[in-house]
Amino acid sequence: MNTRLRIAIADDHLLFTEGLCALLEKDSLLDVCTVYQDGKTLLTQIEYEKPDVLLLDLKIGQPDGLSILSELSKRNLPLKVIILSTYSDTLTMMECKRLGAHGYLLKNTNHDELLMAIERVMKNEPAFLYLDTNHRSEEEKFRYIQQTWHVTRREWEILLLIKKQFTNQMIAEHLNLSVYTVETHRKNLMQKLAIKSALNLHQFIQFHEI
Amino acid sequence: MNTRLRIAIADDHLLFTEGLCALLEKDSLLDVCTVYQDGKTLLTQIEYEKPDVLLLDLKIGQPDGLSILSELSKRNLPLKVIILSTYSDTLTMMECKRLGAHGYLLKNTNHDELLMAIERVMKNEPAFLYLDTNHRSEEEKFRYIQQTWHVTRREWEILLLIKKQFTNQMIAEHLNLSVYTVETHRKNLMQKLAIKSALNLHQFIQFHEI
DNA sequence: GGTCCTATACCAACCAGTTGGTATTTTTCG
DNA sequence: CGAAAAATACCAACTGGTTGGTATAGGACC
Known part of the structure; x- marks a missing residue:
């Protein structure tokens, strides 16, 4: 089976999500299946949409990003969650990892790094900013x-x-x-x-x- | 292929190694192929013996256990190393883990725990005293x-x-x-x-x- | 009843890192 | 050259953990 990867985006800034959709869909292997603009919708619908990867903005509301993350982890879905955050704050990053996120990127990351992160999490490798590179010099x-x-x-x-x-x-x-x-x-x-x-x-x- | 697991023991106390051999060979799946009584012999011969698991006493001499561990890690052999130590000293344990050990047991461990540790390392799981049990209450x-x-x-x-x-x-x-x-x-x-x-x-x- | 363990409490001296400043020199780069 | 960044240095006040003591009360176990 070689269907396209299904990506969901959770972010309440329309302009950002639209840009991201456009960017991601340039890649023929990716398919942005849904955009969630609040946490509640996400939590009720994600099990029907069944995306492979969720790009989750930590600052999304009702409930907030960390609560969503922890709830999703409990449900144990075949879903990789990559956090998109504006802060390079290590403690938040560590908290996300603890709560079961598979990756953590800054929003000022670029297209390539995002694709690499998606690739990595699909291979079950962590994609935490710099953490995924203990082989670098x-x-x-x-x-x-x-x-x-x-x-x-x-x-x-x-x-x-x-x-x-x-x-x-x-x-x-x-x-x-x-x-x-x-x-x-x-x-x-x-x-x-x-x-x-x-x-x-x-x-x-x-x-x-x- | 279902050959017996080949175990090597490195310890300079004959009585201890003999007892350990007897204990391990009661298990039909295990085969103690060699006993090394010093580090030098171990380092020159282990690549010919090709054991699956090495039970390494930290206090072995010429060179000492930690040096052996670090040297073996560098060689990147298909070998699992379980440290046998008398001390429940966390810093030493951490150092062993850092140097590439797959497990760490106290010498006052029992037969069952040793077998479990061997089983675990063969499944590529860590077997560090208590560390291997983050699912316990x-x-x-x-x-x-x-x-x-x-x-x-x-x-x-x-x-x-x-x-x-x-x-x-x-x-x-x-x-x-x-x-x-x-x-x-x-x-x-x-x-x-x-x-x-x-x-x-x-x-x-x-x-x-x- | 006596001993051992556990939990509690106190104290002074000390060590290491933290905060919020200021200030000078050296290096880098347009 | 001139400005900005980086590196250096100093200080006082403070916080929090560490050390090496002492001491007492309550259970548990023999």
């Missing part, structure tokens, strides 16, 4: 992290040492810096990554397989 | 953790709250205790689990899927 990882969160080279170096459970003091000695400098880098890192504690920073590192 | 998890590390009921409760990133202050309020009491419980927990920092405690929680 350090340098490639850095470039991705840099592009997404505007992390600088030095901050990246420090991130690698934090990963190794170095304290600020140890990092300072290792890089021949003042502890104050390390504090500053760390502070800036946390601001850029929207992270609130050392623990969350470690979770970020683990999640992104840095 | 909270209560079963507690009993296992309790038996392995002598964690008390109250300490367990507090562990569950630490997992949720509650601070000591929040835990105290939640359980109507003094912060001091929570500190004490936490202190005892860390002593029992041989853990040195809040971060390691969280790693323990994640590793054991508490």
